[in-house]
Amino acid sequence: MIIGGGDIAFDYALSASEKCNDVTLIYRSTIKALPVLVDEVMAKGIKIVQGEVEKIENGVAYTSAGIFEFDEVLAGIGRIPNVEIVEGISDARIFVIGDAKNGIYRQSSLAIADGIRTAMKIWRVMKYGDTE
Numbered sequence: 134m135i136i137g138g139g140d141i142a143f144d145y146a147l148s149a150s151e152k153c154n155d156v157t158l159i160y161r162s163t164i165k166a167l168p169v170l171v172d173e174v175m176a177k178g179i180k181i182v183q184g185e186v187e188k189i190e191n192g193v194a195y196t197s198a199g200i201f202e203f204d205e206v207l208a209g210i211g212r213i214p215n216v217e218i219v220e221g222i223s224d225a226r227i228f229v230i231g232d233a234k235n236g237i238y239r240q241s242s243l244a245i246a247d248g249i250r251t252a253m254k255i256w257r258v259m260k261y262g263d264t265e
């Protein structure tokens with residue numbers, strides 16, 4: 134069983150469908166995943182149910198859309214960057230990259246690009262004393 138209506142939940146559903154015969158995805162309000170992911174999930178015959186999960190206990194999900202038994206559950210219901218340790222700190226030696234700074238634009242390629250740019254920046258700071 135997959136919980137969530139975003140890209141991650143739909144991605145989880147597709148991955149799960151490669152190993153499990155019976156995958157159900159439950160989303161609470163609206164489907165926010167990319168249409169291409171939704172199409173793929175539907176093409177695989179994954180069940181999509183609208184409902185809110187109220188409680189999960191002993192392999193059973195109690196939801197507003199009914200009761201579902203499951204072997205495994207994966208929740209893709211939001212990610213909050215773990216940035217408390219650097220929040221509010223003003224120090225030119227601290228660089229924040231990737232998901233922690235990219236808001237809703239969370240992609241590996243953006244994180245990698247941030248990392249490369251930051252490494253180059255640090256090198257210039259050390260070599261030439263750049264301040265920007």
Ligand SMILES: Cc1cc2nc3c(=O)[nH]c(=O)nc-3n(C[C@H](O)[C@H](O)[C@H](O)COP(=O)(O)OP(=O)(O)OC[C@H]3O[C@@H](n4cnc5c(N)ncnc54)[C@H](O)[C@@H]3O)c2cc1C
Nearest residue numbers: 141144145215218230231232233238239240241242243244
């Ligand atoms: C299911 C799923 C599917 C995805 N699919 C795609 C895709 O198809 N294509 C794509 O481009 N992107 C995809 N993404 C997004 C992509 O994974 C992220 O954008 C990318 O991993 C961001 O890299 P990052 O280095 O910023 O953060 P992360 O990869 O999240 O790395 C952060 C690291 O910091 C560690 N950490 C956190 N707090 C601390 C701490 N206090 N001390 C030490 N370490 C700490 C974490 O354990 C983690 O290892 C997907 C994400 C998910 C969850």
